[in-house]
Amino acid sequence: MKKKQGIFLVIFCLLLAIMSGTVLSLYDNVREHSKVSKEDITLHYCDEFGYYALALQKAMNPDYKVLSYGKEVPEYMQNICDEYINDVLKNSLTVIQSDSDFMFQAVDTKTNKELSHHKENMEKTDKLFQFTIQFHADSSIQMKGDLDDRIFNQSIFESIANNVLDYYRDRYMDLYSVEDVENGFDYHGVHYGDESIKVNIPKNLSVSFALPQEVTKSSHYYGNVYYESYAYAFAATAMAVCCGILFMYFLIYPVRVVENAPLFKRIYHLKAGLRILLMAFLISIWITSTIMLSVFTINKEFYEFFHQMNIGGGNMLIPIINFVVWFITLAVISLEIFQIKYIFAHGIMRYLKEDTLIASLIRKIKSYSHRLSEFDLSNSLDKTILKFVLINTIIIFIMCTIWVFGYFLAIVYALLCFVWISKKAKKIQQDYLKIIDAAKQLGNGNFDVNIQEDLGMFNGLKEDFSHIRDGFEKAVKEETKSQNMKTELISNVSHDLKTPLTCIKNYIVLLQDDQLDEATRHEYLENLNQYSNRLTTLIEDLFDVSKVNSGNMKLSLMDINIIALIEQAQAECMDQLEEKGLNIITCFEESEIICHLDGDKTYRIFENLFTNISKYAMPNSRVYIEVHVKDDVEIIFKNISMEQMNFTAEEIVDRFVRGDKSRHETGSGLGLAIVKSFTEVQQGSFHIEIDGDLFKAILHFKKVQDQA
Known part of the structure; x- marks a missing residue:
């Protein structure tokens, strides 16, 4: 096995050396191919050579006037153009005189001035x-x-003249006179390519320009002589090709041989998490450094640096430095390539579970979490804590066997652990019991309970408890308010029912008198009919409100024209409105706005609003009705109140109330409540806005296309 590992390392090092040397041998070739041809250079700087020639003529002959003008060109325009061209030529002369590589020689053939x-x-x-x-x-x-x-x-100088005209056109348009504009002149009669403005071509002048074969980085022309992107592309391509060769090499070599090789074995003693971070850092640093070093070497910047720092032997040291950097970079990349093969060879899941640092941490956290989950915070924790401290003490004793003073330190450490952990655990238990006690008080209806202390790990529960308390208290208040409103409604309804019933009963008694004359009897019958109608209206309104609240309201939906329905309700209520001297002013954005609504219920809404206006609007005032079409249909009724409105917008629609708090007006007092109920049952919205004496009723309905 060791022999195979030795062979692997020898071949591996030779492969790295061959690849590094091959890349270095291509540097000069890349530099030559990145150089622009002389034809491209001369073509690119052709216009600038014209400026250079003019600049040299001006420098050698200060009286030389660069531009000449026709009679139609005003004097102030000539001054502007002369000032511009002189500045351009001055800058051009500065560029060529300060350039480290550009060479020129200008000779006046008449005076021999040079x-x-x-x-x-x-x-x-x-x-x-x-x-x-x-x-x-x-x-x-x-x-x-x-x-x-x-x-x-000569076309070069015509182009220069046109450039001067462009400058004047772009920056001094405001100098044209009214007379010039009226006469129809284009730039005072000056046109591109005509003789109004032209460049005086130099005479008796010989100018030679040259650029050396090797252009330095500091030269003005470097960026157009060398395509620096070629060097970056070559370095990146070379890196990719070398990585591909290394990948093929590790692909065919057995993993068991490589993982036991000295270099690779030491690296893989690290946990995967640390190894991945280390390798990623090293690879990014070395690849970036290698590519930049290659580019600086190809474009000769590295050689210039050695020359500026007066470091000798640059021609020999720079290739060696490049070779070493490429060799190390490819070696680092090789470690990462083998890591990829190692993962797939041993299995991704096994690698994640056994080799990674994260997996090791997860196992430890899972073990500790399992132990902590056995704690019961409502019972004494001393025994459990003591158990863990004893286990920890045994571990410390084992670790300290190699040092005689370790036993004493282990005992001290164990005591400190017991005191500290016990204190922390009891704090947790106390915080837990505070949460439990506060929950019990809240369950008994004590909404004033508030936890101000820091509960440590239970601070999140403290915030949740505060939200629960606030929500519970709000729900109870809402329910109490609802019950009070129902009680008030019943009381008000009883009062309003009792008034007409009492009047009806009294008039019936009066009508039983046989001594009544016919006129009085007729008057009593009219009053009796009025109170019976009022009672009927009240009962019908109560039925309508109760149907909506109980969900038993049946709707006959159809496409209706809102504008037409408003106008119809206005016409029906016109007598009441005119009797009050009210002037209705309408503002409709469209003559026809279609909504999918119940016609009868919607008409009742508008009728109630007009009726409400006729009762409570200030006499001889204006009433505004506006309909706007936005995302939905907005309908606004605005009027000035006759009486002071000493109620809120919510109160006027939620309670059994009239605008002037009177119980002696005709009607049920449920007009706006019915408007709100009928609007909301049709998926609309209704609300009141009160601003001083201005009363606004605002409705919103969906357009028919929104409901489709």
């Missing part, structure tokens, strides 16, 4: 590209080198 940067390197170093632009006295352009006149010509 301006250059890294001129000494133009003949010594290998060039990524090099070309010369010759501007003749007649403004013609001649190209030599890697940039030809098909790419760089």
